[in-house]
Amino acid sequence: xRGSDEVAGALRELTEVFMHRSMGAVVYIxxxxxxxxxxxxxxxxxxxxxxxxxxxxxxxxxVTTAAASQMLERLVRHGLIARSEDPTDRRAKQVVLTExxxxxxxxxxxxxxxxxxxxxxxxxxxxxRTVVTGLRILLDKIRxxxxxxxxxxxxxxxxxxxxx
Amino acid sequence: xRGSDEVAGALRELTEVFMHRSMGAVVYIxxxxxxxxxxxxxxxxxxxxxxxxxxxxxxxxxVTTAAASQMLERLVRHGLIARSEDPTDRRAKQVVLTExxxxxxxxxxxxxxxxxxxxxxxxxxxxxRTVVTGLRILLDKIRxxxxxxxxxxxxxxxxxxxxx
DNA sequence: CTGAATAGTTAAGATTGCTTAAATATATGG
DNA sequence: CCATATATTTAAGCAATCTTAACTATTCAG
Numbered sequence: 597x598r599g600s601d602e603v604a605g606a607l608r609e610l611t612e613v614f615m616h617r618s619m620g621a622v623v624y625i626x627x628x629x630x631x632x633x634x635x636x637x638x639x640x641x642x643x644x645x646x647x648x649x650x651x652x653x654x655x656x657x658x659v660t661t662a663a664a665s666q667m668l669e670r671l672v673r674h675g676l677i678a679r680s681e682d683p684t685d686r687r688a689k690q691v692v693l694t695e696x697x698x699x700x701x702x703x704x705x706x707x708x709x710x711x712x713x714x715x716x717x718x719x720x721x722x723x724x725r726t727v728v729t730g731l732r733i734l735l736d737k738i739r740x741x742x743x744x745x746x747x748x749x750x751x752x753x754x755x756x757x758x759x760x
Numbered sequence: 761x762r763g764s765d766e767v768a769g770a771l772r773e774l775t776e777v778f779m780h781r782s783m784g785a786v787v788y789i790x791x792x793x794x795x796x797x798x799x800x801x802x803x804x805x806x807x808x809x810x811x812x813x814x815x816x817x818x819x820x821x822x823v824t825t826a827a828a829s830q831m832l833e834r835l836v837r838h839g840l841i842a843r844s845e846d847p848t849d850r851r852a853k854q855v856v857l858t859e860x861x862x863x864x865x866x867x868x869x870x871x872x873x874x875x876x877x878x879x880x881x882x883x884x885x886x887x888x889r890t891v892v893t894g895l896r897i898l899l900d901k902i903r904x905x906x907x908x909x910x911x912x913x914x915x916x917x918x919x920x921x922x923x924x
Numbered sequence: 925c926t927g928a929a930t931a932g933t934t935a936a937g938a939t940t941g942c943t944t945a946a947a948t949a950t951a952t953g954g
Numbered sequence: 955c956c957a958t959a960t961a962t963t964t965a966a967g968c969a970a971t972c973t974t975a976a977c978t979a980t981t982c983a984g
Contacts, residue, residue, distance in 0.1 A: 599888040600880035606895035607876040608869070613902055614775060615939050616808050617784075619801055621819055627822040632940075632971090633797040637783055644780050650962060656784055658791040665963060670940080687950045687961040705772070705865055712771040716764035718901045724763040728895020731770035737882045796941090796970075816933060827972055829933060833969080851931040851980045 601680055607734075618708065625704045634659075638706070642677065642693045643701040649688045650679075674702060771898075782872065789868045798823075799835055800868070806841065806857045807865040813852050814843075840864060 626636045638653050652662030668691060671677045676697035684710040693701065716724065789799045802817050818828030832855060835841045840861035846852040857865065880888060 599885055599892070600877055600883075602882065602886050602892050603880035603895075604873055604876035606892050606899065608873060609899055610895055611778060611782075611872065611959065612808060614778070614901070614976090615804065617906075618775075618779075619804070623820065625823045633801075634941080637787070637797075640779065640783070644776065653959095656787070658787040659941080660943065662944080662964080665961095667941070677845070682961095683953070685961080689962070708775065709768055709772060712768035713764055715901050715905060716767035716771075718899065718905060719764070719767065721763055723897045723901075724767050726890065727894040727897050728763075728766050728770050730891040731767075731774055733883065733887045733891050734879070734911075735770065737774055737879050737887075741879060742781075742881065755789070760763070792932095798971080815930095823971085824973065825932065826934080826974080831971075833933090846931090849931080853932065884965075 617711070621707050623705060625700075625707075629674075629700060631674070631676075634667060635674075635676075638664075638667065638671065639676060639697055640692065640704075641702055642691060642697070647690050647692045649682065650691060651688075653691065671697075781875070785871050786868060789864075789871070793838075794865060795838070795840075798831060799838075799840075801856065802828075802831065803837065803840060803861055803865055804868075806855060806861070811854050811856050813846065814855060815852075817855065835861075 617709060623633070626633060631639075634657055636670065637657055641653060641670055641756055650665050650668060651661045653668065654661045657664060657667075659667075668679065672679060674696075676694055678694050679691050682690045684700060716727075726738055728757045767772070786800055791796060795803075796833065798821055801821055805817060805820055806812060814828050814832060818825045821831075822832055823830060823831075832841060832843065836843060838860075839858055842858050842921045843853045843855050846854045880891075883891065
């Protein structure tokens with residue numbers, strides 16, 4: 597077996613476990629707040645990126661701008677996001693998380709962090725060092741390949757905004 | 761900083777990157793097949809577990825059994841799952857992926873595998889060994905803590921079924 | 925054996941969520 | 955400057971998705 601197959605295989609296994617566990621937790625928290633998975637997807641995107649346009653969010657959710665706009669309107673009504681004029685292009689809107697929205701995302705992350713913490717506490721110090729070193733190598737390679745953590749969709753637009 | 765904080769922090773970062781990237785890819789594939797995220801969630805659950813009851817799927821998606829039933833009906837119509845009588849309890853149904861459903865899940869996983877592969881190919885052999893060792897430690901601890909990979913919801917029922 | 929509990933399905937009603945089309949404001953390029 | 959392009963919103967129409975309620979078949983426990 598090639599080394600890269602081994603890495604990819606281990607990542608696949610890890611991802612499957614994470615996804616399996618994660619999805620349940622996210623669904624649960626979403627329901628508590630009366631949100632759908634698309635809502636949560638949008639909130640996480642905003643948490644990750646800080647700010648987005650309506651159409652960018654729509655692209656990432658794989659829906660039309662009109663669908664995104666209507667969905668974001670519902671999130672505005674929930675008090676989780678705010679829309680404002682984009683100062684660099686008055687046709688566009690900037691969408692950001694509100695404090696409440698940020699708290700929602702934090703809450704979603706906390707359960708996961710507690711899980712990570714408890715898993716980590718089962719390791720010896722030596723094991724921890726190995727795991728952290730391995731994870732950092734991984735993150736470094738991922739970030740090197742993809743500095744923006746952005747797999748698709750309007751990278752140019754976003755780069756322009758970053759540079760303003 | 762404590763070792764376990766470091767591990768948990770690295771995991772948090774990794775998860776965020778994965779989630780950010782993953783979500784886009786999953787959304788894209790779902791759309792291509794005219795499926796919603798709940799559909800995909802159910803398909804992944806079935807892929808992970810092999811078989812589930814209607815109510816178990818509903819629990820995991822955070823909806824009532826009636827909602828789950830109706831959603832699964834749509835997946836049946838898409839040809840992605842099949843429902844049959846549960847031989848151990850004729851009140852219940854067993855839900856499994858069809859071949860087509862399995863292909864859908866495979867397709868969804870493939871893009872991710874390719875990504876993992878390309879990330880792995882950027883590593884030296886030494887780096888790969890460290891990453892794999894670290895990941896295996898992690899997987900081992902996770903599995904030790906949670907052998908079924910099942911974070912919640914009707915563990916007893918599932919255990920009974922496993923033992924049959 | 926029988927009443928109670930359980931699993932799933934279906935219907936009804938309300939909301940969400942999607943698409944397309946139309947409209948408005950703004951930016952762009954010749 | 956002006957025609958074209960772009961970002962968003964809103965409306966309309968259709969399907970999805972949710973909940974509750976009612977029903978049927980099956981299982982369970984006294």
